[in-house]
Amino acid sequence: MNVIDINHITKDYGQGRGVFDVSFEVKKGEVLGFLGPNGAGKTTTIRQLMGFIKPDAGDLQINGRDCFHDTDQIHRTLGYLPGEIAFIDTMKGLEFIRFVASMKKMKGLGRAEELIRMFDLQPEGKIEKMSKGMKQKIGIVCAFMQDPDILILDEPTSGLDPLMQNIFVDLILAEKARGKTILMSSHMFEEVEKTCGRTAIIRAGKLVAVEDIEKLRRNKKKVIEILFETAVMAEQFGLSFPDAKIKGKTVTAVIGKELDAFIKQAGRYTVYDINIRSQNLEEFFMHFYGGQDHD
Amino acid sequence: MINGTLFRREIKANGILFIIFLGIITMYSVMIVMMFEPEMGDSLRAMAESMPEIFAAFGMADVGTTLLEFISGYLYGMVLTIFPAVFILVLANRLVARYVSDGSMAYLLAAPVKRRSIVISQAVFLIAALLLMALYVVGMICAASAVLFPGELEVAEFIKVNAGVFGLWIFIGGICFLVSCIFNDSRRVAGINAGIVIYSYLIQMVSQVGDRFEGLKYITPFTLFNAKDLASGKTGAWVACAVLYGAGLIFIFSGIRIFNRRNLPL
Numbered sequence: 001m002n003v004i005d006i007n008h009i010t011k012d013y014g015q016g017r018g019v020f021d022v023s024f025e026v027k028k029g030e031v032l033g034f035l036g037p038n039g040a041g042k043t044t045t046i047r048q049l050m051g052f053i054k055p056d057a058g059d060l061q062i063n064g065r066d067c068f069h070d071t072d073q074i075h076r077t078l079g080y081l082p083g084e085i086a087f088i089d090t091m092k093g094l095e096f097i098r099f100v101a102s103m104k105k106m107k108g109l110g111r112a113e114e115l116i117r118m119f120d121l122q123p124e125g126k127i128e129k130m131s132k133g134m135k136q137k138i139g140i141v142c143a144f145m146q147d148p149d150i151l152i153l154d155e156p157t158s159g160l161d162p163l164m165q166n167i168f169v170d171l172i173l174a175e176k177a178r179g180k181t182i183l184m185s186s187h188m189f190e191e192v193e194k195t196c197g198r199t200a201i202i203r204a205g206k207l208v209a210v211e212d213i214e215k216l217r218r219n220k221k222k223v224i225e226i227l228f229e230t231a232v233m234a235e236q237f238g239l240s241f242p243d244a245k246i247k248g249k250t251v252t253a254v255i256g257k258e259l260d261a262f263i264k265q266a267g268r269y270t271v272y273d274i275n276i277r278s279q280n281l282e283e284f285f286m287h288f289y290g291g292q293d294h295d
Numbered sequence: 296m297i298n299g300t301l302f303r304r305e306i307k308a309n310g311i312l313f314i315i316f317l318g319i320i321t322m323y324s325v326m327i328v329m330m331f332e333p334e335m336g337d338s339l340r341a342m343a344e345s346m347p348e349i350f351a352a353f354g355m356a357d358v359g360t361t362l363l364e365f366i367s368g369y370l371y372g373m374v375l376t377i378f379p380a381v382f383i384l385v386l387a388n389r390l391v392a393r394y395v396s397d398g399s400m401a402y403l404l405a406a407p408v409k410r411r412s413i414v415i416s417q418a419v420f421l422i423a424a425l426l427l428m429a430l431y432v433v434g435m436i437c438a439a440s441a442v443l444f445p446g447e448l449e450v451a452e453f454i455k456v457n458a459g460v461f462g463l464w465i466f467i468g469g470i471c472f473l474v475s476c477i478f479n480d481s482r483r484v485a486g487i488n489a490g491i492v493i494y495s496y497l498i499q500m501v502s503q504v505g506d507r508f509e510g511l512k513y514i515t516p517f518t519l520f521n522a523k524d525l526a527s528g529k530t531g532a533w534v535a536c537a538v539l540y541g542a543g544l545i546f547i548f549s550g551i552r553i554f555n556r557r558n559l560p561l
Contacts, residue, residue: 050405053558075407082405082561086398090308102300103406142402 001028003150003181004049009058011044019044021058022207024200026183031176033192033213034185036202037281042185043083045202046154049183050080062150075104079143083154083185085135093123093130093138100142112145118171119164132159140168144175151175153184157191169194187281193217203285220284221256223277229270240265254279297416298408305420309386313424316382320428321435323374328439331365331447339369352500359523362440362447367456367522370436375460376517377496379428380467384488386424387471388481390417391554396481401561414476414554418547421468429461452526459525459532462539466516467492469546476550479560516542 004026012018019041026032036042047053048060051071060067062074087096101109116123121137130138136159143151157165172182172195186192192199193213201208228234228249238246241262244253249272255262266274330339343350354372359365391414394400403413433454440448471488478484495515502511502518512518519539524532 047559047561050401050561051410052401052404052561054556071404072407072409072412075405078405080401080405082398082401084398086401086561088394088399088402089397099300099304100402100406103298103403103408105407 002026003028003030003063004183005061005064006045006049007058007060009045009048009055009060011048011053011055013044016204017041018205019048019202020205022202022205023058024207024210026181028181029176029179030198031172031182031184031196033196033199034183034202035189035192035199035281036185036187037285038187040202041205042187042202043154044205046083046152046183046185049152077146077149079146079148079151079153081139081143081151081153081156083158085132085139085159087127087135087138089128090126092126093121093134096127096138097123097141097145101145104146106146110145111147112141115141115144119167133161133164136160137164140171144171149180151180151182151184153182155185155187157186165191189216189220189281189284190278201285208285219256221254221279222259223252223279223283224255224262225250225252225275226266226271227273229272233269237266237269254283296412297419298412301403301413301416302420305390305417309389309424312382312385313428316378317428317431320374320378320432323378324370324432324436325439327366327369327374328362328436328443330369331362331444348504351503351505354499354503361449362444363449363452363456363526364523366436366440366448366453367526371456371460371520371522375432376463376520379425379460379464380492380496382428383421383425383464383468384471384485384492386421387468387475387488388484390421391472391475391550392478392481392484395479395559395561398561400559404559404561411551411555414551418472418551421472422465422547425461425464425468429457429464433457449526455525455528456522459520459522459536459539462536462543463517463520465543466519466539466546467543469543469550473546473550473553476554477557 002025006022006024008021008023010018010020010022012020017039022041022045024032034042034045044053048055049062049067051068051074054068062078065074067074088099091099097109097112101112115121119137119140121134121141123138123141127135127138136156140156143153143156157168160168169191172184175182176195182195184192184196193216196213198210199213199216200210226234226237228237228251231249234246234249234251238244238251241251241253241258244251253262343355355368359368394403404410437448437450437453470491474487474491475481475484478487495517498511498515499517501508502515516539519535521529521532521535525536
């Protein structure tokens with residue numbers, strides 16, 4: 001059963017910005033990652049799900065209700081974390097949380113206290129004086145405190161330090177185990193990798209694919225940069241890996257399954273330095289789906 | 296239909312602003328009422344005769360001799376039109392545009408409410424604040440007059456003048472609320488609204504100085520409020536007053552409707 005249904009929505013902001021004929025769905029009890037580089041149309045899609053903007057064409061439904069008109073019904077059991085941190089700045093943290101709880105017609109603060117402890121949030125001060133991470137935590141508390149069945153989270157870990165990111169991942173996994181339906185956008189593969197079963201990938205406003213996370217993980221590669229002792233070594237090493245880029249003493253290559261061969265080959269030369277990082281999303285897309293759509 | 300939580304939050308957020316404006320209005324009003332004293336009134340008249348254009352600009356030309364005429368001439372020409380207008384343009388901006396501008400509207404709309412009930416709530420708050428201000432002004436001036444000049448004020452006629460000025464406030468409130476509902480940037484809303492209010496008032500000032508620019512009175516809404524004619528029960532003045540109420544409410548409803556349907560950059 002689908003909880004969230006997005007059917008052929010188009011919202012054209014001109015100059016290629018917006019979303020174009022995007023369709024996907026989120027099933028009950030599923031955590032769906034919504035992956036794409038900045039400016040790809042993730043937030044534009046989410047704003048339509050929240051009923052802030054109307055699609056030019058197509059329609060969106062949550063639990064079978066129209067996302068623009070039936071917000072009062074839909075939001076009864078929906079938690080939302082905006083992508084841009086925006087609060088009523090003059091309020092104090094706890095005051096704002098109370099205000100949101102009251103707007104949500106909650107009796108009391110629900111899970112707020114538990115979440116405040118979980119994320120080590122100090123909600124006493126004025127929001128405008130708070131750090132970005134602290135503000136993000138307030139947003140998370142507001143989204144989860146009602147214990148809603150559906151969660152729409154726009155870049156939920158931005159601004160959080162790695163420790164808090166891990167706590168957040170644990171929270172998502174716990175909510176998933178409790179049967180919650182979650183749509184979570186991100187521009188980082190690692191973030192969705194740990195939590196999501198499927199991933200919708202969007203790029204330049206168009207949905208590229210909806211894939212199982214396993215398939216993406218298998219195809220994911222590392223970018224390895226090796227600094228050799230001499231330029232000659234770099235060149236010789238480069239002969240065995242035609243795709244590698246050679247620049248002076250440095251060789252840069254994108255490596256997947258051939259990692260073992262790559263490392264063993266490098267071991268024959270004198271290595272001064274090695275740098276390994278994951279592909280960023282844009283590089284990953286270029287490999288996985290080709291670069292033809294990229295302008 | 297209105298949202299209690301939001302209404303309470305607005306009371307808390309705008310209470311101080313409201314009290315400050317009431318304070319300013321009270322100070323000026325009491326001062327003017329005190330000046331009704333025969334000798335003080337004479338000196339004010341002498342001043343008016345020495346610079347008739349300036350007094351005329353503020354609608355203070357040929358002020359009569361009764362306390363009511365004195366008050367409507369000296370108070371309802373400027374203090375009770377321009378100060379409330381400033382209050383209205385700040386408040387209207389805070390009620391809608393600021394939430395959109397800083398993004399916090401997202402939290403209001405993520406609540407299980409219809410968008411309509413949020414914006415209606417804000418419109419009701421604006422009207423309620425203005426009504427409270429009008430009631431306070433009536434009570435305060437009546438009280439000041441009763442203490443300083445017992446029995447001098449014709450209360451029934453005075454209330455008529457206030458019914459008229461409340462219409463002007465609703466009109467200005469309607470325009471400012473509509474603009475606040477249309478645009479995304481609160482600074483822009485402030486600019487447009489301040490422009491409209493200042494322009495309208497300046498035009499009125501110019502139109503009141505001599506006959507040369509009298510025609511200008513047809514392009515400013517302030518002309519539709521005429522304290523003297525309202526008090527004496529002239530039909531034309533009441534028609535104009537009804538136009539202010541009607542147009543003001545139409546602006547507010549249009550604002551609600553537009554906000555309800557438009558795309559919000561949250």
